[in-house]
Amino acid sequence: MATAQLYSLIAAAAFWEILLFIAGLTALVAYQLLTRRINTQNLFCGVRRDGRKYFSPERVQLLIFTVAAAFQYLRSVMLVRHTGQFPPVPKGMLELVGSSNVLYLAGKSLMTLKIPGLNSSAGAKGS
Amino acid sequence: MQTAFTVLAVSAGFVVVIFTGGLAVLFLVKASDGSIDLSRLISEPNGDASMSRLQLLIFTLVIALSLFLIIIGNTPLAFPASIPADLLTLLGISSSSYLVSKGIQFSNPAGVARPGISIDPGQTKFTAGAAGTVSFTATHSTNGAASLPAITWSLDSPSYGTLHASGNKASYTADATAPANTKVTLRAQVSGFEDGLAEIVYE
Numbered sequence: 001m002a003t004a005q006l007y008s009l010i011a012a013a014a015f016w017e018i019l020l021f022i023a024g025l026t027a028l029v030a031y032q033l034l035t036r037r038i039n040t041q042n043l044f045c046g047v048r049r050d051g052r053k054y055f056s057p058e059r060v061q062l063l064i065f066t067v068a069a070a071f072q073y074l075r076s077v078m079l080v081r082h083t084g085q086f087p088p089v090p091k092g093m094l095e096l097v098g099s100s101n102v103l104y105l106a107g108k109s110l111m112t113l114k115i116p117g118l119n120s121s122a123g124a125k126g127s
Numbered sequence: 128m129q130t131a132f133t134v135l136a137v138s139a140g141f142v143v144v145i146f147t148g149g150l151a152v153l154f155l156v157k158a159s160d161g162s163i164d165l166s167r168l169i170s171e172p173n174g175d176a177s178m179s180r181l182q183l184l185i186f187t188l189v190i191a192l193s194l195f196l197i198i199i200g201n202t203p204l205a206f207p208a209s210i211p212a213d214l215l216t217l218l219g220i221s222s223s224s225y226l227v228s229k230g231i232q233f234s235n236p237a238g239v240a241r242p243g244i245s246i247d248p249g250q251t252k253f254t255a256g257a258a259g260t261v262s263f264t265a266t267h268s269t270n271g272a273a274s275l276p277a278i279t280w281s282l283d284s285p286s287y288g289t290l291h292a293s294g295n296k297a298s299y300t301a302d303a304t305a306p307a308n309t310k311v312t313l314r315a316q317v318s319g320f321e322d323g324l325a326e327i328v329y330e
Contacts, residue, residue, distance in 0.1 A: 003133050010140040015199055017144060021151040022195060026188050028159055029168070037161075038168050039318060041276065042175035049235055059178045066182045069217075070189045077193040084201035086193065089213035097217060101224040104178065108228060112235045 046111050058107035065100040069093050166318045171232065174242050174320060179221075179228040186221045190214070243268035244275065244315050244323030251299070255307035255329045258300075265295045265315040265323050275317050283312040288327065305329045 032038040043063075046056040076087040157163040169180040197207050245268040251261045265278055280292035287305035290313070291298045299313065307329055315323035 003137065006137045007140070010137070010144055011204065013141075013144045013148070017148045017151060018195055019199075021155070022188075022192050024151075024155045025158075026192070028155060029165070029184070029188070032165055037166060039166050039170045039174070039276075040176045043178060043181070045175065047173070047175070047232075047235065053175075062178055062182065066185055070185050073217075074189055074193065077196055081196045081200035084197060084205065085207050085209070086197060086211050086214055088211055089217055091213075094213055094216055094220070098220050101182075101220055105224060105227050105231070108231050112231050 046108060048111055049114060054111065056107060056111075058104045062100050062104040065096055069097050177228075179225040183221050183225050186218060190218065243321035244278075244317055246313065246315055246323045246325040248325065250326045250328065252328045252330055253301045253305075255305060255309070256303055258303055260298060260300045261327075263297045263299065263313060263315075263325055265297075268321075268323070275320070277317070279316040281314050281316070283314055285309060285311060287311050287329070299327060301327075301329075 029038065033040060042053060044056055044059045045053040046059070047053055072093060073087075073089065080087045154163065158165055169176050169184060171177045171180075194207075198204055201207075244265050247264050247266065248261070253259050265275065267275060275295055278292070278295055280290055280297045282288065282290055285305075287302040287309060288311060289300045289302070291300075297313070297315075305311075309329040311327040311329075313325040313327060315325075
């Protein structure tokens with residue numbers, strides 16, 4: 001077998017190896033998340049200052065926008081991968097993900113931190 | 128000489144590919160059979176799952192897969208000439224959000240306290256040589272809830288007696304051969320919780 005063919009064989013083997021590993025790892029994590037072997041307990045719950053848990057809609061919206069942005073970007077990559085360059089991230093997507101994260105952090109801060117004059121009694125009264 | 132180097136390069140290439148492939152397969156097999164425990168991959172110290180960790184995990188996997196697809200899209204294989212600033216901004220938003228989230232969480236002791244398991248009764252006494260059975264119940268130590276994820280019941284060494292477990296309850300039957308002044312520890316384990324312990328004493 002010619003040397004060039006051997007190099008091609010090594011490159012092809014490395015390609016399939018990495019592709020199968022990343023795909024396998026992604027599938028494994030997704031499977032274990034869906035079957036709850038990876039702990040997802042209280043994924044949509046926050047903890048108040050007094051230790052009680054509460055349902056947190058800001059976490060739900062963060063998950064929705066994260067998954068949507070991830071799929072959108074992966075789709076863009078699939079369309080332009082032959083160019084050998086990363087596709088640009090749409091401005092709207094950045095704003096959406098940024099706003100979603102700000103909302104999540106604001107909600108978490110409000111329920112967890114003691115902010116004088118703003119939520120001094122919120123943690124104790126909420127359900 | 129040229130041929131010798133070519134043989135060496137090709138051999139080294141095959142060795143590296145086979146070695147990394149073996150490592151990848153080993154990791155995936157061990158992670159899938161539970162030998163490599165991923166159960167707390169996105170968990171907080173208090174046992175709850177973390178949304179910011181999940182977000183960072185999703186974006187990391189997506190960017191890793193994208194980078195790989197783009198590298199193989201180049202002919203010959205090549206790293207992309209540039210990484211868009213917007214992509215770095217997206218990862219930056221996710222990572223910053225994760226860090227700020229940790230800061231908020233660690234400012235509150237309730238956010239990092241690891242929950243535990245309580246076993247009732249905490250201590251049981253038997254007379255050495257006598258028969259007897261006692262039932263134990265495991266509950267969440269913070270809120271008293273009996274509904275816990277899968278509980279693994281076990282006896283620490285010396286493991287005198289027999290144990291029959293079902294959900295959050297376990298029945299212990301004393302061992303008539305256990306000598307006096309022996310202490311047996313009953314352990315209830317749940318992923319993400321501190322172990323619950325109960326003591327069985329032969330007098």
